[in-house]
Amino acid sequence: MRFTELPRPARVLFGAGRFAELGDEAARLDVHRVVVVTTPGRKALGEQAAEYLGDRCAGVLADAVEHVPGEVADAGVARARELGADACVAVGGGSSIGLGKAIARDVRLPLLAVPSTYSGSEMTPVWGRTEDGVKTTGRDEAVRPAIVVYDPELTTSLPVRTSVTSAVNGLAHAVEALWAPDTTPVVRLEAAESARAIVDALPRVVSAPDDLDARADLLYGAWLAGAGLAVTTMGLHHRLAHVVGGGLDLPHAGTHTVLLPRVLAFTLPAVPDVAAVLADALGGDPVEVLTTMLARLGAPTTFADLGASAADLAAVAPRAVEPPPRHPRVPTVAEVRELLDAA
Numbered sequence: 084m085r086f087t088e089l090p091r092p093a094r095v096l097f098g099a100g101r102f103a104e105l106g107d108e109a110a111r112l113d114v115h116r117v118v119v120v121t122t123p124g125r126k127a128l129g130e131q132a133a134e135y136l137g138d139r140c141a142g143v144l145a146d147a148v149e150h151v152p153g154e155v156a157d158a159g160v161a162r163a164r165e166l167g168a169d170a171c172v173a174v175g176g177g178s179s180i181g182l183g184k185a186i187a188r189d190v191r192l193p194l195l196a197v198p199s200t201y202s203g204s205e206m207t208p209v210w211g212r213t214e215d216g217v218k219t220t221g222r223d224e225a226v227r228p229a230i231v232v233y234d235p236e237l238t239t240s241l242p243v244r245t246s247v248t249s250a251v252n253g254l255a256h257a258v259e260a261l262w263a264p265d266t267t268p269v270v271r272l273e274a275a276e277s278a279r280a281i282v283d284a285l286p287r288v289v290s291a292p293d294d295l296d297a298r299a300d301l302l303y304g305a306w307l308a309g310a311g312l313a314v315t316t317m318g319l320h321h322r323l324a325h326v327v328g329g330g331l332d333l334p335h336a337g338t339h340t341v342l343l344p345r346v347l348a349f350t351l352p353a354v355p356d357v358a359a360v361l362a363d364a365l366g367g368d369p370v371e372v373l374t375t376m377l378a379r380l381g382a383p384t385t386f387a388d389l390g391a392s393a394a395d396l397a398a399v400a401p402r403a404v405e406p407p408p409r410h411p412r413v414p415t416v417a418e419v420r421e422l423l424d425a426a
């Protein structure tokens with residue numbers, strides 16, 4: 084055994100009602116000009132965050148957009164500077180956190196995250212930015228949220244379809260953490276527990292979206308998934324998700340959902356140890372369990388469901404292997420085309 088275990092420096096608060104502790108957490112950081120960012124759809128949540136922050140809130144920006152378009156990131160950075168912000172709270176899904184990260188990266192201020200989906204972004208030092216149809220990602224410790232508040236009450240409003248796709252976005256982090264070249268024994272324990280929790284909780288959330296216990300269990304799985312993504316190298320699955328989702332401006336979580344069963348089928352024969360861990364966590368053949376569960380839950384299963392054509396997919400396919408991803412089974416361009424065609 085040989086590994087390097089990385090620190091995870093975030094302070095994590097978990098539990099129903101903990102959003103109300105946001106003001107105390109800002110006080111703990113001794114910040115006084117906090118800019119709140121969210122998506123237009125979550126504006127009320129941003130205003131609630133402002134209320135919890137009280138005099139410490141400098142303003143609310145409800146402009147976040149999926150895949151962090153460059154112009155949206157730059158406008159957010161400029162507004163944070165105008166407001167004299169000394170911290171940023173991102174409340175909402177991965178898009179809100181993505182804008183918060185863009186501000187943290189340029190303005191160099193601490194980020195607090197209050198996630199309302201299962202994207203896992205709140206746990207990672209990974210930033211993203213999309214320019215001219217090309218999504219770039221990188222890692223910078225400055226964007227890793229210092230404080231993360233997981234409050235399952237914020238997630239009960241998440242529509243069932245988004246809950247399903249977002250949960251699969253989380254599951255994809257756990258899967259890739261298992262086969263990453265820099266995985267560790269601790270990451271593997273977390274990732275296996277994450278997969279087990281997500282696959283157990285998701286059907287319960289679909290049948291009872293207001294069930295706080297089911298929502299909490301799913302959020303717990305998403306937390307562990309994000310924790311794994313934070314410290315491991317992303318492989319083919321995330322490369323494809325970024326090339327296809329960012330390149331064609333498709334919904335991020337839906338893109339992960341269409342891809343995951345296919346990338347699992349392509350990769351698992353090369354990593355029987357991971358196949359065994361996942362079979363144990365999911366209670367059967369991972370590809371079969373996932374495919375059956377997603378069909379039953381009404382998830383998108385093809386790129387056509389997301390509005391992409393075969394020609395769109397063929398155009399972006401070569402980017403998936405330039406440079407080759409660090410993956411247990413590196414595909415040729417022809418194999419990428421085949422996988423995307425099938426999807």
Ligand SMILES: NC(=O)C1=CN([C@@H]2O[C@H](COP(=O)(O)OP(=O)(O)OC[C@H]3O[C@@H](n4cnc5c(N)ncnc54)[C@H](O)[C@@H]3O)[C@@H](O)[C@H]2O)C=CC1
Nearest residue numbers: 122124149150176177178199200202204207209240241335
């Ligand atoms: N850097 C990282 O580590 C990661 C980044 N991401 C990024 O996050 C973005 C996708 O994030 P998602 O969370 O999938 O989507 P999102 O943040 O765009 O949310 C999807 C939609 O649901 C709405 N919404 C969010 N929470 C809600 C709730 N509780 N109730 C009702 N509506 C709600 C939003 O307003 C939005 O319209 C992408 O840009 C992706 O690249 C995703 C995973 C990891």
Ligand SMILES: O=C(O)/C=C\C(=O)CC(=O)O
Nearest residue numbers: 209210211212220321324
């Ligand atoms: O694909 C993911 O879920 C993980 C990382 C990103 O989305 C990168 C980003 O845009 O922040």
